[in-house]
Amino acid sequence: MSQETILEVNDLRTSFFVEGNEVKAVDGVTFDVPKGKTLGIVGESGSGKSISALSILQLIDSPGKIVGGEINFKGDNLLKYNDNQMRKIRGNQISMIFQEPMTSLNPVYTVGQQLREALKIHRGLGKEAGTEKAVELLELVGIPSPRSRVTQYPFELSGGMRQRVMIAMALACDPELLVADEPTTALDVTIQAQILELLKELQDEFDMSIIMITHDLGVVAETCDYVAVMYCGKVVEYADVNTLFKNPRHPYTVGLLNSLPRSDVDQEELEPIHGTVPAPHEMPVGCRFAPRCPFATDLCHEKLPDLEDIGDEEQVRCWIYTDEWDGDPEVKVYEPEARTTKDQ
Amino acid sequence: MSQKQELLKINNLKQYFPIKGGILGRTVNHVKAVDDISFNIYEGETVSLVGESGCGKSTTGRAILRLDDPTDGTVEFDGQDLLSMSKKEMRDMRKDLQIIFQDPYASLNPRMTVRQTLNEAMEIQKVIPQDERNEKIAELMETVGLQPHQVDRFPHEFSGGQRQRIGIARALSVNPKLIVCDEAVSALDVSIQAQVLNLLKKFQNEMNLTYLFIAHDLGVVRHISDRIIVMYLGKIVEMGDTKSIFENPQHPYTKALLSAIPVPDPEKKTDRIFLQGDVPSPMDPPKGCRFHTRCPFATEKCAEETPELRNEDYMQDGHVAACHYMKDIEAGVHQPTKDTSAVRG
Ligand SMILES: Nc1ncnc2c1ncn2[C@@H]1O[C@H](COP(=O)(O)OP(=O)(O)OP(=O)(O)O)[C@@H](O)[C@H]1O
Ligand SMILES: Nc1ncnc2c1ncn2[C@@H]1O[C@H](COP(=O)(O)OP(=O)(O)OP(=O)(O)O)[C@@H](O)[C@H]1O
Ligand code: SF4
Ligand code: SF4
Numbered sequence: 230m231s232q233e234t235i236l237e238v239n240d241l242r243t244s245f246f247v248e249g250n251e252v253k254a255v256d257g258v259t260f261d262v263p264k265g266k267t268l269g270i271v272g273e274s275g276s277g278k279s280i281s282a283l284s285i286l287q288l289i290d291s292p293g294k295i296v297g298g299e300i301n302f303k304g305d306n307l308l309k310y311n312d313n314q315m316r317k318i319r320g321n322q323i324s325m326i327f328q329e330p331m332t333s334l335n336p337v338y339t340v341g342q343q344l345r346e347a348l349k350i351h352r353g354l355g356k357e358a359g360t361e362k363a364v365e366l367l368e369l370v371g372i373p374s375p376r377s378r379v380t381q382y383p384f385e386l387s388g389g390m391r392q393r394v395m396i397a398m399a400l401a402c403d404p405e406l407l408v409a410d411e412p413t414t415a416l417d418v419t420i421q422a423q424i425l426e427l428l429k430e431l432q433d434e435f436d437m438s439i440i441m442i443t444h445d446l447g448v449v450a451e452t453c454d455y456v457a458v459m460y461c462g463k464v465v466e467y468a469d470v471n472t473l474f475k476n477p478r479h480p481y482t483v484g485l486l487n488s489l490p491r492s493d494v495d496q497e498e499l500e501p502i503h504g505t506v507p508a509p510h511e512m513p514v515g516c517r518f519a520p521r522c523p524f525a526t527d528l529c530h531e532k533l534p535d536l537e538d539i540g541d542e543e544q545v546r547c548w549i550y551t552d553e554w555d556g557d558p559e560v561k562v563y564e565p566e567a568r569t570t571k572d573q
Numbered sequence: 574m575s576q577k578q579e580l581l582k583i584n585n586l587k588q589y590f591p592i593k594g595g596i597l598g599r600t601v602n603h604v605k606a607v608d609d610i611s612f613n614i615y616e617g618e619t620v621s622l623v624g625e626s627g628c629g630k631s632t633t634g635r636a637i638l639r640l641d642d643p644t645d646g647t648v649e650f651d652g653q654d655l656l657s658m659s660k661k662e663m664r665d666m667r668k669d670l671q672i673i674f675q676d677p678y679a680s681l682n683p684r685m686t687v688r689q690t691l692n693e694a695m696e697i698q699k700v701i702p703q704d705e706r707n708e709k710i711a712e713l714m715e716t717v718g719l720q721p722h723q724v725d726r727f728p729h730e731f732s733g734g735q736r737q738r739i740g741i742a743r744a745l746s747v748n749p750k751l752i753v754c755d756e757a758v759s760a761l762d763v764s765i766q767a768q769v770l771n772l773l774k775k776f777q778n779e780m781n782l783t784y785l786f787i788a789h790d791l792g793v794v795r796h797i798s799d800r801i802i803v804m805y806l807g808k809i810v811e812m813g814d815t816k817s818i819f820e821n822p823q824h825p826y827t828k829a830l831l832s833a834i835p836v837p838d839p840e841k842k843t844d845r846i847f848l849q850g851d852v853p854s855p856m857d858p859p860k861g862c863r864f865h866t867r868c869p870f871a872t873e874k875c876a877e878e879t880p881e882l883r884n885e886d887y888m889q890d891g892h893v894a895a896c897h898y899m900k901d902i903e904a905g906v907h908q909p910t911k912d913t914s915a916v917r918g
């Protein structure tokens with residue numbers, strides 16, 4: 230890749246050890262985040278998106294453990310850092326917006342107290358300057374009457390306001406890399422548009438890099454430069470955003486695009502991907518997607534495909550794109566017409 | 574549906590929250606979270622509540638279940654006035670009235686496994702006999718797409734989307750009549766979301782379930798609802814059949830809302846109406862039309878007079894909106910007074 234990468238995740242593995250079993254939540258994840266760009270991570274619920282994000286910041290608690298891989302941030306492997314070094318990285322250079330705001334906001338402190346604390350630690354601001362900055366940040370994320378809101382407790386805010394407080398906290402220290410886990414799920418579209426615009430502005434101004442975890446493919450289309458698609462703890466496709474939408478390669482990615490409820494067309498029944506994610510202890514030995522894949526062959530059931538380069542900045546983990554493919558050589562994984570015929 | 578039966582009737586509902594201030598902690602102001610709204614929901618239909626963050630959607634849902642005590646108004650469910658019921662009567666009603674919360678983590682007991690959570694719900698409501706519960710639990714797990722072996726796990730052992738599905742299973746466990754779904758599928762990825770939405774529809778057909786669906790994803794809303802209610806700063810500004818709202822939105826706020834939807838196609842440029850001006854505060858809502866501080870069509874009249882919900886002859890039956898100028902805007906004789914359009918690519 231020609232451009233500078235700020236983060237390189239290589240073969241990351243994070244497992245949970247429950248009742249003598251190993252749950253491989255993240256099972257060899259590899260992706261790059263180019264500097265100043267946005268990488269989207271999408272994928273089935275439970276596929277390991279949040280655990281990957283938490284692993285980058287080393288926020289995995291027992292019984293979870295990072296069991297392998299590398300996380301290179303500006304050339305240094307973060308997995309070699311000690312607690313103290315990591316603490317300096319977190320919130321200063323890398324900050325995170327968590328998926329569930331209530332789990333990460335402290336219910337017994339007011340919004341202002343929590344923001345001030347973050348500003349004191351990361352920017353050394355005193356009480357008064359901290360309050361001013363807190364008000365300014367709340368305003369930036371579109372919270373009305375920010376001055377009255379700083380004295381409120383999280384339970385007094387609506388779901389979307391809590392999420393925006395989280396965003397304000399994450400931005401408090403001008404991070405170089407922002408890891409945003411479903412940052413706009415609780416937000417209505419107008420505020421969402423405003424927040425996404427704000428992130429873009431910050432990106433342009435400070436060359437901030439972003440990892441955007443989301444299940445909203447609309448958000449992906451609008452904000453991401455590159456996309457990694459995850460399934461069962463693995464990346465199954467990586468491409469730039471235009472390629473991914475125009476020419477998705479992996480059958481799972483295609484399934485995702487087909488199951489999308491659209492506000493711009495009428496749909497009678499949504500087309501979900503049939504079947505469910507395999508249980509961790511019944512993980513298929515071959516391609517993880519084989520039990521649900523309409524194209525699966527014997528080879529798919531027997532052997533796990535690798536994440537292979539196809540084209541410049543495109544990777545896919547699927548036998549169809551290899552010389553070993555034993556199914557229909559003419560197979561068409563994606564037919565754009567299938568989706569557009571539904572428009573009226 | 575032949576004769577539509579009203580299941581829920583909300584009249585002039587108000588919910589004000591006090592704001593404490595100063596060293597004495599006196600009430601210095603109120604958040605008018607819901608300010609005089611009325612609507613009905615018919616049996617077996619899905620009504621969606623949409624609108625900006627903080628406009629009072631969750632508060633409306635909570636008020637219906639009496640999780641907060643409304644300041645004023647009435648809530649009638651199945652012919653009974655919920656707000657005048659005793660705590661005990663209300664508890665009995667809860668088996669018919671369920672809610673799926675926006676923040677699943679905050680609404681699940683962290684010390685209870687999924688099995689215990691579902692068992693407890695069924696125990697309180699006493700609708701499913703004891704010896705059938707394990708079977709029912711297994712069925713519910715499958716329904717919401719969770720693995721059977723996960724039934725003895727605790728909430729923190731699940732991903733965000735999986736936790737949300739525990740909340741859905743809990744609501745379905747007692748065979749309710751009405752479910753308030755507060756952003757019930759927002760945290761789910763699209764393929765699970767599609768499964769859950771299809772399921773909610775299936776249950777609705779089989780059991781004549783009624784949903785009040787709170788969501789900000791208008792794709793989801795369009796797919797699931799029969800009718801839509803649009804709220805702005807604690808008030809209803811537009812309401813009507815789904816098709817009518819999407820194809821013929823009347824209120825300038827609804828139009829802005831529809832234009833802000835991200836389209837899942839990176840090459841499609843969207844003409845987005847960016848609302849200018851600050852989001853007003855529900856502590857001190859603007860006089861007149863509450864939207865006037867941001868409305869592209871606002872005039873002096875808008876800052877003075879409050880528009881009422883009404884139907885114009887060119888609109889579909891049952892479609893109402895609250896704007897002084899909607900007819901003139903439709904006819905093209907009332908032009909924007911400020912520029913808010915911006916093209917984004
Ligand atoms: N503390 C834990 N103990 C055991 N398993 C866990 C724990 N935390 C997460 N897992 C499992 O790890 C897997 C990955 O979880 P993760 O939270 O990364 O999913 P996700 O992709 O973020 O999903 P979602 O879209 O639902 O948020 C899930 O199957 C989950 O059940
Ligand atoms: N317990 C409370 N005490 C004080 N204010 C509250 C309380 N609950 C809600 N509010 C306020 O009421 C208003 C409406 O909140 P509500 O949660 O209904 O919004 P919402 O429409 O559900 O928004 P979102 O889409 O962000 O979830 C907000 O201004 C909120 O701060
Ligand atoms: S490897 Fe086989 S089973 Fe897996 S996605 Fe490709 S075609 Fe389907
Ligand atoms: S009444 Fe006036 S301010 Fe309100 S929506 Fe209509 S034009 Fe806009």
Ligand SMILES: [Mg+2]
Binds near residue numbers: 279280328732733
């Ligand atoms: Mg997650």
Ligand SMILES: [Mg+2]
Binds near residue numbers: 630631632
């Ligand atoms: Mg809400």
